Amino acid sequence: MMNSKTPTYKLNDDDFRQINRRSLFGFQLGWNYERMQGSGYLYTILPQLRKIYGDGTPELKEMMKTHTQFFNTSNFFNTIITGIDLAVEEKEGIKGEETVAGMKAGLMGSFASIGDSIFAALIPAIFGAIAANMATKGNPIGVFIWILAQIAVMVFRWKQLRVAYNEGVALVTTMSHRLAALTNAATIMGVFMVGALVATMINVKFAWAPNVGSVPLDIQNSLDMILPKLLPALIVAGIYWLLGRKHMTSTRAIFIVLIVSVVLSALGLIAKG
């Protein structure tokens, strides 16, 4: 059975479909503190490992153990690593073990940071903002626009496995400068959108109207003459500063803002706009 050292099995379309299906619907189910996506990585390629090395062989057990080790990357890019990995294993078999283990450890960090910034922060921020903006007017269409965008992302996730398998490690170098340009462009849109959101989505105003002589001074109206939406801009600037303080987490900041807002509202300084 296991007469030859280098495997003879070639991956076909069904294999790629199976890996993609398992990746898209199962990759992170086993996420745990000890080895994070380790078992997920094995699960994704288990049928292909069995075909490459053959059931019951010591090589298979060796590689199964290799693939349950610590692994954590962006679940939007994981099949790029899988594709490169399988191209190596299919050609070299067990001799490629060190290459594969090193490649996985070397690539997972950089793909994690690019993937998180584009797919876990920027796209949800941009489409989430549009969806939320429409939702405040009672319109659910924005949510469905976002779902369509995510389906496009799924297509991207589906296609990258094949590209990575064909191009191998070379892909990483050719991809890197395009990804850098893309990340830069996406952050521009992100920053622009935050500016737009500050101007529309924070509906508070000054409620304080001190009497000057016998005439009440409408502070909000005076401010509007200088710059509309000045108060929201100041609030965001203040929280931005707060978040930069030591020992500050987003959850703490949320509670501080909650309490301060209740107090200022109770004192009659600010009100919901």
Next chain:
Amino acid sequence: MIAWWQIAILTLYAGYQILDELQIYSAMSSPVFAGLVTGLVMGDMRAGLLIGASMQLTVLGVGTFGGASRIDANSGTILATAFSISSGMKPAAAVAAIAVPVASIMIQTDILARFANTFFAHKIDKMVDEYNYKGIERYFIAGALPWALSRMIPVGLALAFGGGFVANLARVLNTSWKWLGDGLATAGAVLPAVGFAILLHYLPVKKHFAYLILGFTVTMLFSTVFGNIQTLGTAVAGVAKTFTTSFNGLSMLAIALIGFAFAAIAYQQSTATNAGGGSGSSDKKPAADEKGEIEDDEL
């Protein structure tokens, strides 16, 4: 009062949304969608969308980076929406009074789920030793249980038994403690600012600050103009019966398209300089042409 079938659907959704977020990430695991679903189930879509939108904006910059737990805005939205509609609490107040506290308590159950899965990881090691392929897959898929249950149990219990408490709370906030009810509503309006500030910390603001000013100013001017026209339109329609035109508010999608145009310009400029071989290493020229197919897949 929340009917049993409403509790059942919402509990199932609470379990589904975390699996969706972990896997296909379809945006059906977003707070605004959670608000939509809960609103529809409870019979008031508008309230659900309002609460969902507030929570969406509050956690805008909070991503799950490197497997860190984050506040569970989805479960918070489900409970706040359900209780707001069933007890008559104002949606804006429900965001601050229910959604935010629930969302932050639920960090603990998230941590519990991630711990519980360590057990299955060790089971998988054993199955690997025994060449038990079915066993590996079975214990891997079983990992979905801690994940789903970590959301379903707290949400289900709260929906089933929390109604009375929240109804009392809502009554007090609407009457004797009105100052607190109004304060919570104001806080609900301010909370999105936290999401924006977190996002700014995450983005290269110093490098792109001009775009921040552009986004703010363009939107502020247009929203003032659109807002005033709407007010005017409503006033005129009240006076003149023949005036039937209705004005819509500012379209956020249009603003996003302006932002997209800026981003596209920047992208073209940076790839153009790279392809010209102006910056850095030598072998960049062929790379730019060969890679057409990948660029098409994105955005």
